[in-house]
Structure formats: C-alpha cells, structure tokens
Amino acid sequence: MRRLSGVTIDCAEPAVLAGFWSALLDRPVSAEHARPDWATVGSRFDPAPRLTFQRVPEPKRGKVRLHLDVEVDDIDEARARIEELGGRWTGERHDYPGEGVVLGMTDPEGHEFCVVQYF
Structure with missing residues (x-):
C-alpha cells in the first residue's frame, strides 16, 4: 500500500x-x-x-457511514460559502473548548461532510 x-x-x-x-x-x-x-x-x-x-x-437513501472533513480558517465564512455554492448546513454544530468547532454540512445532493476550524 x-x-x-x-x-x-x-x-x-x-x-x-x-x-x-x-x-x-x-x-x-x-x-x-x-x-x-x-x-x-x-x-x-x-x-x-x-x-x-x-x-x-439509484437515489441516495439515508445517512452514509463515511464523510469528508474539510479544514477551514473561519467556520462562519465557510458555511456562507458552502451555502452560496448550493450546499446546506444540517443544523449540527459541535464546539470543543480549546480544540475547535465542527459544522455538519451537505453538498447539493445531500452528501454529508464536516467543516472543521481548529483553534
């Protein structure tokens, strides 16, 4: 490998x-x-x-058990850019004090991915 x-x-x-x-x-x-x-x-x-x-x-059905993580410098700017491109926020946000923030997002066809801002 x-x-x-x-x-x-x-x-x-x-x-x-x-x-x-x-x-x-x-x-x-x-x-x-x-x-x-x-x-x-x-x-x-x-x-x-x-x-x-x-x-x-076949259409996507249900949650996929694998997703991509995309590291960003600014979580709010990333969310706005993703939505501008046709993606959407899932409503899921995880704040990890001293570590970072993770937002659940989807692409235009509903594939889940996360944007991550590390501190």
Whole structure:
C-alpha cells in the first residue's frame, strides 16, 4: 500500500458535484475520467486525494457511514460559502473548548461532510 489516491462518490449529477467541490476546495476539475457519467476533482498525481463522482441510477437513501472533513480558517465564512455554492448546513454544530468547532454540512445532493476550524 502506497497512499490513498482518491475517494469515489456515487451521485446523480457528476459535473454539478465536481463543480461544487472544485470551488469549495479550490482544486481544478480534471479530465482524468473523461466520460459523461464521471467527473473528477484533482488528479491521481496530486499529493491530495482526488474526488471522483460517478453517476448511479439509484437515489441516495439515508445517512452514509463515511464523510469528508474539510479544514477551514473561519467556520462562519465557510458555511456562507458552502451555502452560496448550493450546499446546506444540517443544523449540527459541535464546539470543543480549546480544540475547535465542527459544522455538519451537505453538498447539493445531500452528501454529508464536516467543516472543521481548529483553534
């Protein structure tokens, strides 16, 4: 095993989600999976894992047992930016005194992720 090269996320609209995550993470959409039912943010050659979105016919049902954590400098600015891009706040917030703050968010298709601000 060398390293984690990426995460693949099932979705209805790969290009839409790739655009959301590209803007959020300031990473480019790549042509690494140049197929109409796939879209990719980043590359397998990047030091950070790439995100690949693959179209599936079935809708998301229930809570996924894996989510991404995105570190931010300002939790309130991050929430506003995510909502501007089409994501939403779940209403979940955890404050850890002396450590940081975590907000539960979703992307435009409802995939859960957290934004984390460490102190």
